[in-house]
Amino acid sequence: MTGAPNSVLALSGGVGGAKLALGLADLLPPGQLHVLANTADDFRHLGLYICPDIDTLLYTLSGNANEVLGWGRAGETWNTMQALQGLGGATWFRLGDKDLATHLWRTAALERGEDLAQVTDKLARQLGIASLIHPMCEEKVSTTVHCAQGDLPFQQYFVKEQCKPAVSGFHFEGIARARPSSNVVSLLQGTAVAAIVVCPSNPFVSIDPILHIPGFWQVLRDHRAPVVLVSPIVAGAAIKGPAAKMMAELGLPVTAFGVAQHYCERYPGLLDYFVIDESDATLAREIAGLGVQVRVASTVMKSRDDKRRLARFTLDLVAA
């Protein structure tokens, strides 16, 4: 994959990352946004192959995201779940009727022997998405959450236990054998990529898996394109999800500084820019001390305009 000039590569997990990806997609010409999606929370459930982060990206970038729920498809119905409940089946992972179609489609294609990259690309095309969504790898990677009560598979921790157990760490089973998306690797080998954006996703369970693929973060570090990270922690809290709670449990400061510390210690030299929210402006100097250039913006994305504004800020930053 050679890619269009001035392409942007965005690393993303689910909801928060998808918001910035949508802003970027709104601003960039078709085919210029490449989103590299975490797949370490993929899992098989009820016979189906489910990719929560890819699906959130698919639904968000195609305008099919459920704004009311904050996850899943717009205008969703729950007739299958209701019938499954009537059978005494497992309904802790809520699969909407429309959402189910995606899982059935994907599972059928994978069973036919297509790879996840092909399958994801076809789904994106079918949904009319002009950006490219790449699974981080083809190999099966499964996140285990180390908790006081023992290890939990990610979705059990995240959905069934609603992130309640205290975490002490994470393990990405299979990551040692994983190879980064071949499309993204060849994209990075050319001159197309002008910016690498780490979206405001959970550092531990969304971005770390991508950066843990052997050798991959070094490829990003050594690429000529600047790497910009947007803090997922704003004013000491995560906009959505368990990132702040995890930081506290891991003994990190629950601030944008804590996020920066995590990335700068684990991936030295990776980040060029670290974008924090206006409400965290006082942390700028401290974060800069970690050896990263800090920029301050309004990073909370509620409206479509918010998303575009933050995307514009990010693009302007790397263009400068």
Place this chain on the structure above:
Amino acid sequence: MTGAPNSVLALSGGVGGAKLALGLADLLPPGQLHVLANTADDFRHLGLYICPDIDTLLYTLSGNANEVLGWGRAGETWNTMQALQGLGGATWFRLGDKDLATHLWRTAALERGEDLAQVTDKLARQLGIASLIHPMCEEKVSTTVHCAQGDLPFQQYFVKEQCKPAVSGFHFEGIARARPSSNVVSLLQGTAVAAIVVCPSNPFVSIDPILHIPGFWQVLRDHRAPVVLVSPIVAGAAIKGPAAKMMAELGLPVTAFGVAQHYCERYPGLLDYFVIDESDATLAREIAGLGVQVRVASTVMKSRDDKRRLARFTLDLVAA
């Protein structure tokens, strides 16, 4: 499984068989009807393990059958199929939203390592069914339809091609390794079974697979309980499905006599009684010539009363 005294064992495929099974269930005390279901049209589709005949029995015996469509669940919705169509997915096998729950439930249970007999029994209990439904075997058996244009997997012939290709025969892949339902085998070893009813199902693709399980039809033949078959062909036509068309293509007379000929040639000595419809009364003598006792009844089951009346006729016949 010992079974209640005066139990009835009914061999059944889908729709036609399920109607008589419902009539029998209405008349018999709870636990006294055992239905042995064809599983040779089971298949995996979109990642799911689908048992069309078992599901038709489950829905029919629990009062959840879709009377309008003649298949599937009552009050069905199609949101998943609609979304799947939007993704360009395979929608030739129509899976309703409620029906999907059954397949998801079953697939999950099988993936946990439960066997099909357990899974089917739990589904029956969950749906409040007082009869017992037994899959014919645990082994995977797959029907191939030999057609002029080549071999077709059963569901492709039956649903996708709508039974249009002319058939020249059938093959039940895996049948040589299949062992009959252990529950039914132990039931037949005791004294509980007082009648064996072959429901008016398709002889070739619903009943033949059951009777082709090595050694099984001989067990039925040698059992003290009389074996009663109700003709699925009435006045030269099948009430539903391709049985009549198949008979014509196979060179059999498309009559109740043709059905009797098929059974008496393939399974000599199996049938004690052959029940034909009033409209076929003139065939009685000819069928009796095959060495089976013929009885004439009103066999078309439209209403619930029709089903009960035919069930009553069948039970009275064996009680006599």
